[in-house]
Amino acid sequence: MLRRFWAACRSRLSALVGRSRFEADLDEELQFHLDEAAAKHVRRGLSWEDARRAAARQLGDVAVTKEGVRSESGARAFQDLERDLGHALRQIVRLPAFAVTAVGTIAICVATSTAVFSVVSAVLSQPLPYPDADRLVRLYNSYPNAGFPRSGTSVPEWYDRRERASTLGDLALYRQESNTVVTADGGRHAFALRLTPSFFTLLGARPALGRLFDETDANTAGRPPVVIGYDLWKTAFGGRLDVIDTTVVLDGAEYSLLGVLPDDFGLPTWDAQVFTALRFGPRDRDVRARNTDNFEMLGRLRPGATVEMAQQEVNAINAAMMETYPADLGRKIKDAGYTTVVRPYLDDLTRDVRQPIVLLWIGALLVLGIGLSNVTALLMVRASARVREITLRLALGASRFRIVRQWLAESLLLAAAGGALGLAGANAGLRLLRAFEVYEIPRVGEVAIDGSVWLWTMAVVATIGVVAGVVPALAATRRRVDLSLGPFRTATVGATWPQRFLVSSQIAFALTLVITAGLLTASLRNLMAVDPGFTPDDVSVAALIVPGERYPTAAQRVDVMARLVTAIESIPEVGRAALASQLPFSGSEGRTALVPEGESRPTGDAIGVPFHSIVSAGYFDAMGIRLRAGRGFAESDRLGGARVAIIDRALERRHWPEGALDRRFWFGATPGAPGEAVTIVGVVDSVLQNSLRERQSSGAIYSFVAQNPPGFVRLAVRFDAAAPWSRVREEIASVDSGLVPFWTESLSDSVNASLLFQRGPMQLVAVFSAVGLLLGALGVYGVLAYEFASRRKEIAIRLAIGGSRRGIVALLWRRWSVLVGLGIVGGLFGALASARVVESLLFETGLSDPVVVVAATAALTIAAGLAAIDPARRALAVDPALTLRQD
């Protein structure tokens, strides 16, 4: 069967390829036949002349014979196709401007939709690269009433669920950290993950070298084991095979190298290269460890279990465990609205990007819609211009199918050309996207033009080709052939309603995009005008690990931190240097609960969970945060002395509306011993911590590094003049060469980075809307130009019988205003829908903002107006005497 098919194909192909030889052979063969027949007649006594004539008569119509042979050769279908394509090509080449417009439009549509589709496909819909990835779930605690909807999870909860949950299989706890890895060739910074052994089982990781953790590794004595990633093995260990069981120094502590992960194992967002095992003692299981939420939890649904079932079971377990809480803690946690959220892992990973990507998707589809109607309308204008030719051909007996097929060849050719260009454009765009390595977009490295993207592009190209070909062809051939009109009479006057509908819908799509872009731009402008409460200009930040192994006591850490600040401030260009356990807009969000002294809060009122940072004395100066009351941290606030804190105004308003100075509180959810109370010595302005769109600060507490020195600090340096970071690095090294700052960037950059998901969609939608505006204007131009070209005679007659040019203008105006008016109405409805989609991206603006809506509508009207100028000029330039004499 297959062989026969193949043979048939080959015969067809060789007939096609060798067609000129085929024709030559056929000619010679028939000529031979003719000559022989003539020779026979000569032999019977006829003259040459008569013999030839008789032979020719006998042979019959040579053309018919040839056609018969040709149709038996199997090349027929190809010949027809070739003829159609040739015809199409000639039609296209005859009007290069039209071809360029159409191909360009299609290319833009294909490029945008392909690029966006590949992002959608890679980021949102492709399963994660782990076994049974669709059953992976994230579990995190949520305290909605405390203004803290997303927290981590705690060790006791891990034990609860491992022992009791029947819907969850593997459950892993982990924490993202970063370490300084010291090997023979020096120190380097690496992202790290502390995890339970189940983490690797859960994600199906296998060692490339050595082995991974098992349950026993969590509890053995001696040097703790460490697993490293492939990249670190290649760079820091030279990819050597004899590294297993060698010593690795992490943050000053010795570890034993247990195994190396393979190259293809990676985490979607965190490029961890160092993996150490979590060890838990009895204290970690204590009820007091509940809701400390220092970890992240990942689990796998057992076969047959759904997310809802797991959610219900976790809810039930949590409720049962709440019974074991001390009464006061239990009440507070309950008041905070404590629940655990079970969410599919992919869904959770893409939570921040899903909406911007969906928005892009809608934008790309709108551009596609505009482009499709534009190309269709363009071809329709062509079809109307060729209505005479078509009418004549129909009258002469051509089948409608034949004509439609010919149009289809043309539009498919245009679509294929545009598709190829568009695909190249999309490819270039994606290369750009990958080159930027936008760290905040999970899985961006996986974006590629793969099979499904190819399919999508083919589908888009085919749809454009078919719709743009068939619709105009059907519209052009629907007209009845009325020979009484004479084939040379134009059958229609003016644009047809589908053409007008197409143009109006283009305007509607374009307006939707322009309004959306306007709203997003206004939001971005409003966001950038927000005062974050600190002045990020001229401030540079970095991270630094002060290893507990090198500085085991708090006093040693206090000392090294003081020396660090002094050393950095000795650089002439440095205005102020400060350390802080957390900086605003650094992506981390450490919070802590507090209990004000003497406060008895009624049940139902949630505890607050303010931001907590441990800072050095110069912090508020360096960051430009204003002190509103009391004092800053001072030398007199010593390690072991009375504990002091500075809070912000939001926290003051919440707990001490009458003034917070000299008031006291405890860290934690329950009151502690009187000696542990912290005294408030100052109040500073509130600062936005993570995003410019935070409307309400949940408050902040600042502790003093000299009283509570952390092991991981951020560095904030305010420069008076431009100075290289290398100077700062040198000064740090002069204090301790083992301290390596990393994550250096300017604070304004990190504030700007928080706008990535705002700026990215805005820019893309702005590009889309510019394209939409251009295409919409082109559409208006095309239809009006055609309308008046086909009405030239009518206009001439009107003018000849005394009609005024003003009447012509009125006619034009009516046409234009209906086209544009309908489009605007449609666009406003579209904007209503799209505003709902982008709602969470909008900031202090909306459809009720008249400026945006009016400006967008005006921009569109002006574009459409400009598009009408040329057709209007031509209509008014009609000279009746000249026009009526034509034809």
Next chain:
Amino acid sequence: MTEARSQLLLGTLELLVLKLLELGPMHGWGLAEALEAMTDGVFCVNQGSLYPALQRLKRQGLVTAHWRVTDNGRRARYYEVTAKGSRRLADQQEQWSRTSGAINRVLAARRSEA
């Protein structure tokens, strides 16, 4: 012309062409002449069907075609039966003799036998 009749004729022409070619390679004109001569002019083959039929046989792989020089020094396309063509001829010949035999018996039938 009805479908059935045209098919019958087409089939017949192919049968005759294959039979003649089995006797030796021949060009189109030669085939036309031989058919006319051997059937005493009953079959005056129209070139309009002969050449398409040859092309069809060629496409089915029943014959092959080669350019050769004729006795009087002209180039002509000669057709030759392939092994597959011979098998087809045998099949069709058998079928033909059965069909024609049956038809002949019917036509030769006399009243008494009816």
